[in-house]
Amino acid sequence: MTTLQTVFAKAKADNRAALVGYLPAGFPSKDGAIAAAAALVEAGCDVIEIGLPYSDPLMDGPTIQDAVHRSLTNGTRIADVMRTVEGVAATGAATLVMTYWNPIDRYGADRFARDLADAGGVGTITPDLTPEEAGPWREASAAAGIDTVFLVAPSSTEERIQAVVECCTGFVYAASLMGVTGARESVNVAAGDLVKRTRAHTDLPVCVGLGVGTGKQAAEVAAYADGVIVGSAFIRRMLDAPDEQAGRASIGELAREMAQGVRTRA
Amino acid sequence: MLTAADLAGNGPHGDDPDLRGKFGVFGGRYVPEALIPALDEVAKVYEQARNDVQFLREFDHLLRTYAGRPTTLTDVPRFSEQAGGARVVLKREDLTHTGAHKINNVIGQALLTKRLGKKRVIAETGAGQHGVATATAAALLGLECVIYMGAVDCERQALNVARMKLLGATVVPVHNGSKTLKDAINEAFRDWVTNVDSTHYLFGTVAGPHPFPEIVRDFARIIGVEARRQMLELTGRLPDAVCAAVGGGSNAIGIFHAFIDDANVQLHGYEAGGHGLASGEHALTLTAGSVGVLHGARTYVLQDDEGQTIESHSISAGLDYPGVGPEHAWLKDSGRATYHGVTDDQAMAAFSLLARTEGIIPAIESSHALAGALELGRELGPEATILVNLSGRGDKDMGTAMKYFNL
Numbered sequence: 290m291t292t293l294q295t296v297f298a299k300a301k302a303d304n305r306a307a308l309v310g311y312l313p314a315g316f317p318s319k320d321g322a323i324a325a326a327a328a329l330v331e332a333g334c335d336v337i338e339i340g341l342p343y344s345d346p347l348m349d350g351p352t353i354q355d356a357v358h359r360s361l362t363n364g365t366r367i368a369d370v371m372r373t374v375e376g377v378a379a380t381g382a383a384t385l386v387m388t389y390w391n392p393i394d395r396y397g398a399d400r401f402a403r404d405l406a407d408a409g410g411v412g413t414i415t416p417d418l419t420p421e422e423a424g425p426w427r428e429a430s431a432a433a434g435i436d437t438v439f440l441v442a443p444s445s446t447e448e449r450i451q452a453v454v455e456c457c458t459g460f461v462y463a464a465s466l467m468g469v470t471g472a473r474e475s476v477n478v479a480a481g482d483l484v485k486r487t488r489a490h491t492d493l494p495v496c497v498g499l500g501v502g503t504g505k506q507a508a509e510v511a512a513y514a515d516g517v518i519v520g521s522a523f524i525r526r527m528l529d530a531p532d533e534q535a536g537r538a539s540i541g542e543l544a545r546e547m548a549q550g551v552r553t554r555a
Numbered sequence: 556m557l558t559a560a561d562l563a564g565n566g567p568h569g570d571d572p573d574l575r576g577k578f579g580v581f582g583g584r585y586v587p588e589a590l591i592p593a594l595d596e597v598a599k600v601y602e603q604a605r606n607d608v609q610f611l612r613e614f615d616h617l618l619r620t621y622a623g624r625p626t627t628l629t630d631v632p633r634f635s636e637q638a639g640g641a642r643v644v645l646k647r648e649d650l651t652h653t654g655a656h657k658i659n660n661v662i663g664q665a666l667l668t669k670r671l672g673k674k675r676v677i678a679e680t681g682a683g684q685h686g687v688a689t690a691t692a693a694a695l696l697g698l699e700c701v702i703y704m705g706a707v708d709c710e711r712q713a714l715n716v717a718r719m720k721l722l723g724a725t726v727v728p729v730h731n732g733s734k735t736l737k738d739a740i741n742e743a744f745r746d747w748v749t750n751v752d753s754t755h756y757l758f759g760t761v762a763g764p765h766p767f768p769e770i771v772r773d774f775a776r777i778i779g780v781e782a783r784r785q786m787l788e789l790t791g792r793l794p795d796a797v798c799a800a801v802g803g804g805s806n807a808i809g810i811f812h813a814f815i816d817d818a819n820v821q822l823h824g825y826e827a828g829g830h831g832l833a834s835g836e837h838a839l840t841l842t843a844g845s846v847g848v849l850h851g852a853r854t855y856v857l858q859d860d861e862g863q864t865i866e867s868h869s870i871s872a873g874l875d876y877p878g879v880g881p882e883h884a885w886l887k888d889s890g891r892a893t894y895h896g897v898t899d900d901q902a903m904a905a906f907s908l909l910a911r912t913e914g915i916i917p918a919i920e921s922s923h924a925l926a927g928a929l930e931l932g933r934e935l936g937p938e939a940t941i942l943v944n945l946s947g948r949g950d951k952d953m954g955t956a957m958k959y960f961n962l
Contacts, residue, residue, distance in 0.1 A: 344864040345737065345849065347744040348587045354731055367861050390585050391848040395862030417585045417851075421575050442589035444751065449591060467589050468749040 291383045292411050293436055293459035296335045297494040297515060306511035306551040308333055309496055310544060311387060311520030313340035314373040315365030316356045321533045323376035328537040329523065330382040333548025336516070337377050338414060341370050341388035348416045350471030352521040355528060367396055371408040378409030385438065385459075387414040390422075398425050402433035412436030412459050420452040427456060438462050441487055443479040454491040460516060461487055465499045472502025472522040481513045504543075507550030517551050519544075557615040561780050562605050562773040570815055570882070576765020577853075579888065581881035584764040586744070586851045593751045598766040600671050605773065610670070614663055618777065621695065622658045623651050625781045628789055629945075633912035634925075638932025641939040644789065646782045646810060648946045649917065655947030656778055656806045657688035661757060663774030665692035668755040675699040675754040679743040681708055681736035681802070682873035682920065683715025684947055685759035690724035692757075700724040703743045705735035708872050715951050733866040736876045740850050760803025761880030764851030768880050775809030782942060783813045794942040796821040796931055800923040801894060802838065802874035804883045806946035811892060821893070824883065825927040827869030828896035838867035840879040841887050841894040849878040855887070870899035870955060871919040873947075901926040903959050906949065918947035919955060 300307040310329040314322050326337045342360040346353065370386060378384040386405060393401045393415070405413070412435045418426060420439065430437045436459030441450050444467060454461055465480035466473070480497050487495045496516030501507055503522070510517045523540045530536035563571065576582045584594060604610040618624040626647045635643040648656035661678075668676055676698050680686030686702040693700035702719050706728040709716050719726050732738040740763075747756040758767040761775070779797075786794050797814055799807035801824040814820045829837035837843070840855045847856040849864060857865040857877035869875040886892035902919055905926035910916045917925060921944070928943045935941070949956070956962065 343862075344732065345741055347741045347850070348748070350745070358731070361863070389848075391856075391858070392862035395845075395847055395858060395860070416587050417848075419584055419586070419588065419591060422583055422585060440588045442587065444589050444592045446592060449588065453588060464587070464589060467751060469745045 290378070290409060291381055293336065293383050296383045297460065300335065300515070305554065306514055307335040307496070307516040308507070308548050308551045309336040309338060309516050309518040310334040310523060311338040311340060311518065312523060313342050313353065313356050313360050314370040315342055315360030315363045317359070317527055317533050317536060318363060319365065319369050322373050324533070325527065325537055325540060326377040327380050328541045329544045330380040332541040332544035334382060334544055336383045336385065338385045338387045339370060339373050339377060341367065341386055341392055343389045343392055346389060348469055350469040350521060352524050352528070353470050356524045367392065371404055374405065374408040374410040383411045384409065385412050385414055386410055387416070390415055390418045393426065398429040399432065402429040402435055406433040406435050410435060412438060414438040414462055416440055420456045423456045440464050441483060443467055443483050447486070450487055451490050454487065454493065457491070457493055460494040460496050461491060462518070463487055463495050463497045463514070465497050468499065470499055470521050472525065473500035476500050476506050476510055480510065484514050504546035504550035507547040508553040511551040511554045517547065519547055557611045559606050559611065562776060570812070572765060572769055578882045578885035581854050581884040582765055582768055582852050584851055585848045585853070586764045587748055589748050590751065594764055594766065596671065601667060601766060601770050604667060604670055610666065614666055617662050618659065621652060622662060624777065626650050628782065628785045631909070631913045634909055635932065637908060638929045638941070640937030641932030641935055641941050643928050643932060643941050643943060644786065644794070645943050645945040646778060648778060648806065648944060649948035653688045653691050654950065655684040655688065655918065656775060656809055657685045657759065658691070659777055659809070660759070660771050660774040660805060661685070661688040661692040664755070664757045664770065665696045665698060668698060668757065669696060671755055673753055673755045675750070676757045677701045677703065677743050677746050677754055678757045678759055679703045679736065679739035680759065681705070681739070681875055682871065683708070683712040683719070683951060684873060686724070686726070687715050687718045687722070689757050690719040690722035693724065694722045701746065702726050703729055703739040703746070705733070705739050706730045707734040708736065711955065712872055712951060737864065737878070760805040761808045761882060762803045762850055762852060762854065762878055768852065768882055771805050772808045772812060772882060775805050776812050778806070778809035778944060779811060779813030782810055786942060790940055793817055793820050795935055795939040796823055797942045798823045798825065798924045798928045798931065799944040800874060800920045800946060801826050801841065801879060801883060802876045802920065803878070804880035806944050808880060808882055810944040811886070815891060822886070822891060823927055823931060824892055824894040825897045825923040826894060827871055827874035827923060828898040829868040831898050832896060836868035837896065838869045838874050838876060839896045840877060841883060842896050852881045854881040854884045855879055870902065870959070871923070873918065873920040874923065895927055897923040897926045905929060906956065907960065916949035917945055918949050919952045921946045
């Protein structure tokens with residue numbers, strides 16, 4: 290199984306950043322999500338984040354909200370998320386679940402970690418779980434052998450960065466800007482500074498997310514980060530596509546551009 | 556003059572949250588990391604403010620000269636006849652400026668905004684009362700104001716939307732999810748995480764991440780502080796029970812809190828039963844919900860077996876919320892307060908009864924507490940005295956009332 294550790298070690302050996310793609314389970318359909326993620330892997334994504342659709346995604350911008358809403362309307366359940374993880378992990382990509390805390394809490398932390406590991410998932414990203422509340426999840430994840438990824442933000446103090454990286458295994462997610470998910474015209478300059486500050490506290494890889502939408506931006510971020518995370522830009526293309534097949538082709542094209550970007554390191 | 560003890564209470568009942576913002580296992584912070592420094596800053600500045608005589612003096616001055624405090628108590632003998640003869644006394648928050656208890660919290664937090672050095676406030680609103688109050692305080696103190704309101708609520712509370720606009724606020728209709736209060740809160744959080752340097756999120760109820768449940772409670776606490784003193788003056792003793800409606804829970808905590816140490820005073824909260832528990836269309840968070848995380852805090856939540864929030868229903872936009880403040884969750888589990896459901900029909904009957912017997916048109920929110928008091932009075936009997944928080948006036952609800960009663 291591909292782990293985050295092997296992905297980042299290989300990327301480092303190749304002197305490039307890793308490319309991380311995000312898609313919510315159940316979007317554009319339950320099976321379509323697996324096929325879309327497979328298209329991203331084929332085009333060069335090293336890591337796939339499968340979003341667990343949640344009714345109150347307070348960190349997400351309109352594009353992801355729209356996709357998640359459609360997914361929930363499609364009747365997506367946690368079993369579908371696990372099945373999606375299984376399908377995506379089978380492509381050989383390291384597969385994570387990105388989820389707000391309440392669905393894990395309700396499902397049961399130990400059970401969720403175990404089921405995710407059984408499905409071939411390698412870890413989670415939990416955007417609304419702070420170090421103060423993370424104890425039970427870290428224990429459950431460690432027991433199941435999966436990684437825990439938490440977020441640092443441009444507003445984080447040194448003490449907060451330290452507290453967050455202590456909870457992280459796999460990598461640290463650096464939010465490039467103060468805001469919600471969504472592609473932007475330019476990647477915030479604060480991202481580079483945040484990566485530098487985070488590296489002073491940890492040897493873990495640091496990946497940058499929020500606002501990356503083009504190959505050129507991926508190259509810019511790859512110049513200073515270990516990984517580039519892209520979500521809304523892929524989803525936008527799928528939302529705009531006339532059908533699932535066209536959507537897959539479109540995100541494949543963008544992912545190839547991004548994959549080229551992380552190898553260019555502008 | 557207000558003292559620090561008036562804001563926070565001075566009883567040894569451990570009713571302030573712990574350092575993680577927890578009331579027992581409830582509360583805390585479940586928010587994106589980007590917001591943690593802002594929450595820390597609000598907590599720090601509030602801690603200084605609540606002990607600063609200058610701040611307390613300014614807050615007290617505005618409550619007295621602008622908000623219309625202290626609000627009076629009103630005996631309602633003709634209404635009481637329907638409550639088994641128990642003496643029902645109303646705490647008249649409907650008589651405050653803008654017509655609801657919300658004004659206390661917004662004045663406190665608007666002062667806090669200036670102390671934070673911020674010039675913009677955002678707020679969410681369901682019924683529009685918190686939005687109107689926030690727009691009012693923002694106008695008073697010269698702050699830019701943006702109000703997020705579910706598109707459904709914008710329609711059913713059109714009058715309050717107009718009031719907010721007249722007061723200079725920008726009203727942003729939210730078209731996500733159920734298009735009601737919970738979605739307005741999500742959208743306000745998204746604004747806050749984007750504009751946190753310039754903006755204070757003037758949270759409207761005792762929910763949300765720490766320190767909001769504590770701050771809103773403290774600013775609403777004046778209701779109970781006054782009512783306790785006034786009840787002793789009026790009746791020579793404390794009430795047997797205090798009743799209040801519970802949506803997010805701010806008016807209820809506001810009146811309950813000063814009585815928590817008074818073991819002989821029963822505390823009763825009334826949630827929106829909508830069309831009844833069996834119908835599935837209700838907002839019975841404490842009576843039928845389960846423990847989870849919503850809007851940054853661990854509390855009781857209406858959710859399905861996988862943690863997805865279930866949309867609530869109430870005839871009252873102000874109670875139409877699938878979460879509740881964590882301190883209420885704590886009061887429920889500790890047994891200090893009891894929570895009940897009141898259906899739309901029961902609330903509307905009490906709404907009509909108070910109007911016809913006493914010439915007071917209450918908010919539909921408050922009518923849930925009135926309906927509860929009618930039932931409780933019949934249980935406790937004619938010797939009992941029941942204090943009800945009449946949290947707001949019903950002008951804003953006339954559209955709903957016209958439709959409901961075919962007026």
